[in-house]
Amino acid sequence: MSRILRPAARLAASTRAIAPRAPVTQPIAQISRAALTRNAYFGAAQTRAYAEGSGVKEYTVRDALNEALAEELESNPKTFILGEEVAQYNGAYKVTKGLLDRFGDKRVIDTPITESGFCGLAVGAALSGLHPICEFMTFNFAMQAIDQIVNSAAKTLYMSGGIQPCNITFRGPNGFAAGVAAQHSQDYSAWYGSIPGLKVVSPWSAEDAKGLLKAAIRDPNPVVVLENELMYGQSFPMSEAAQKDDFVIPFGKAKIERSGKDITMVSLSRCVGQTLVAAENLKKQYGVEAEVINLRSIKPLDLNTIVESVKKTHRLVVVESGYPAFGVSAEILALTMEYAFDYLDAPAQRITGADVPTPYAQGLEEMSFPTEKLIEDYTAKLLKL
Numbered sequence: 001m002s003r004i005l006r007p008a009a010r011l012a013a014s015t016r017a018i019a020p021r022a023p024v025t026q027p028i029a030q031i032s033r034a035a036l037t038r039n040a041y042f043g044a045a046q047t048r049a050y051a052e053g054s055g056v057k058e059y060t061v062r063d064a065l066n067e068a069l070a071e072e073l074e075s076n077p078k079t080f081i082l083g084e085e086v087a088q089y090n091g092a093y094k095v096t097k098g099l100l101d102r103f104g105d106k107r108v109i110d111t112p113i114t115e116s117g118f119c120g121l122a123v124g125a126a127l128s129g130l131h132p133i134c135e136f137m138t139f140n141f142a143m144q145a146i147d148q149i150v151n152s153a154a155k156t157l158y159m160s161g162g163i164q165p166c167n168i169t170f171r172g173p174n175g176f177a178a179g180v181a182a183q184h185s186q187d188y189s190a191w192y193g194s195i196p197g198l199k200v201v202s203p204w205s206a207e208d209a210k211g212l213l214k215a216a217i218r219d220p221n222p223v224v225v226l227e228n229e230l231m232y233g234q235s236f237p238m239s240e241a242a243q244k245d246d247f248v249i250p251f252g253k254a255k256i257e258r259s260g261k262d263i264t265m266v267s268l269s270r271c272v273g274q275t276l277v278a279a280e281n282l283k284k285q286y287g288v289e290a291e292v293i294n295l296r297s298i299k300p301l302d303l304n305t306i307v308e309s310v311k312k313t314h315r316l317v318v319v320e321s322g323y324p325a326f327g328v329s330a331e332i333l334a335l336t337m338e339y340a341f342d343y344l345d346a347p348a349q350r351i352t353g354a355d356v357p358t359p360y361a362q363g364l365e366e367m368s369f370p371t372e373k374l375i376e377d378y379t380a381k382l383l384k385l
Contacts, residue, residue, distance in 0.1 A: 055240030062232040064206035065095045065171075068213040069133065071245040073103050076131060079217060082109040082118055083135030083172075092137045093173065093232050119145035119170075123152045126168040126222075133217060136172035139188045139226065153222040154197030165220040171213065174202070174226035175269065175321055176369055182357035187322035189268065190331070192224045193298045199251055200298040202226040204272040206236040208296055211249030218248065226298075228270045252300035256309070260291035263315040263383060266306055266332060268295040271319045271370060278375035285376075286385050298328060306332065307340045314345040317379055321369050324352040349382055351375055 059067075072079050081096060087110040090097040100108040111118035115136065122132040136142045142149065149170060156166045176185035192200045199221055203209040209227070216223035241247060257272065258279055267275040272294045279290040291309050295302070310316050316336055318329035329350035336348050354368040 055243070056237045057243065058235045059206040059210075059238040060233055060235050061203070061206050061209045061227070062093065062095055064210040064236075064238065065213055065227070065232075066097060066099070068210045068217075069096065069099060070102065072133075072214060072217045073099065073107060075245065076217075078129065079131045079133065080107040080109065080125075081133045081135060082111050082122055084111055084113055084118075084137050086110060086135050091135070093229065095232070096135070115141050115144035116148065119148040120152070122168055123148050123166065126153070126166045127156065127164060131167045131169075131217060133169045133171065136170065138184055138229075139172055139174040140184050140186055142170065142172070142188070149192075149198075149222070149224070150195050154195050157221065158197060166222050167220050168222045169213070169216045169219075169225060170222070171216070171225035172227060173229040173232075175228055176353070176358055176365075177229040179360065179362065179365070180358075181360035185358035187320070187353065188224075189226055189298050189320070189322055190327045192226070193301075193328060193331070194326075197222065198299065199223045200226065201251060201296060202228075202269045202298055203296065204231070204269055204294055206238050207242045208249065208255075208294070210238075210242060211247055212251075212296060215248040215251060219251070223251075226269065231270050234273075249296065251297045252302050254296055254302035254305040255294045256291060256305070257294045258290065258292040260289035260313065262288045262313055263290050263317065263379060264293065264306065264309040264313045265290050265317050265319060265375075265379065266293045266295060266329075267319040268298065268328065269321070271321055274370060274372045275319050275375055277372045278379060281372070281376045282379060286380065286383075288380075288383060288385070290379070295328075301332075301335075303335055303339065306336065307343075310336060310340045311343045314343055315382065316340075316344065316348040317382060318348070318350045319352075319370055319375055320350070321353045324350070324355050327352060346382065349378070351378055 085092050086096045087100040087105060087108045096108060119134055122134040125132045153166050153168055156164050175187040189202060192198050199219065201212040201216065203212050213225055216225050258276060265275050265279060275292050279292050282288040282290055291313055293305060293309060318332045320327060320329045322328060329352055333348045333350055351370050358368055359365050
């Protein structure tokens, strides 16, 4: 049975038996709702030592995206950016800061508030040989342009018999933020990941953000880059290699952020940091060595890395903030059953967001998404600790 969060029942999750060697801790069912403070919900700043070595610098995810855009605009005259407030306002989240001054208003273009309109213009430009980068203030608003993305951009190469490529990058924040309610908190990873003709990536760290965005801009196919609003200001070490203008991360290549032998934990986007914190707590409390995989690429999916890890650990839990029904975690569990069933010592599990529109009320919102504590406790229960 898979773990699916439900808004009124998440804190009433089944209590777990405590192993004799472990210190007694308060079971989930007894945790006071008041104890879930805002800091506990959003977690500490995610500053994983992602890169090591000489020449390492601290980059925010925002800085990494900005650098990637600047480098690609500099190196490729066919590239341009368009979207709401990307130019004079420097972007709604300041990702395009300084690009208008550097490259001018022919290559950094403010648009009216009409996603279907400017997305259609971007697709037309791509079909004419240009390489547009189409920014959505949030992917919730991209629903206004779903025909242009799913039908025009994704289908043209196939329908033209491979003659007409559509080099376009769709990027912007995806998933929940803080207090933005049901219409601004949706996770579209599974939506776009199910569409033939689209490539879909979801970065976590600064290196992820830069390498995946540069790869997306250079790819001849339409690529959806699903960022996270809560990660823009988070800092990560950036390796000397990643600071160079030729740095890209290939699609379909996950990254093992933490090696382990007892359980495989697969996650994406902001949930990677939460999963790493949970994994460290499991080690401190129980001596468990969890292997944490940062998915990075949703489509194509790096199934091989997941399967090889499961062969080693014999257990799997997938963590995402999206809806449980037909989600990324559901797909990974299905593929694991097809390709690694014989290596599993226990049923593969998932931890997801709640199957409800995201509430606006803070208390209910906090109960609608995975937390570090929930990931830790549910994984311990899976391991029968």
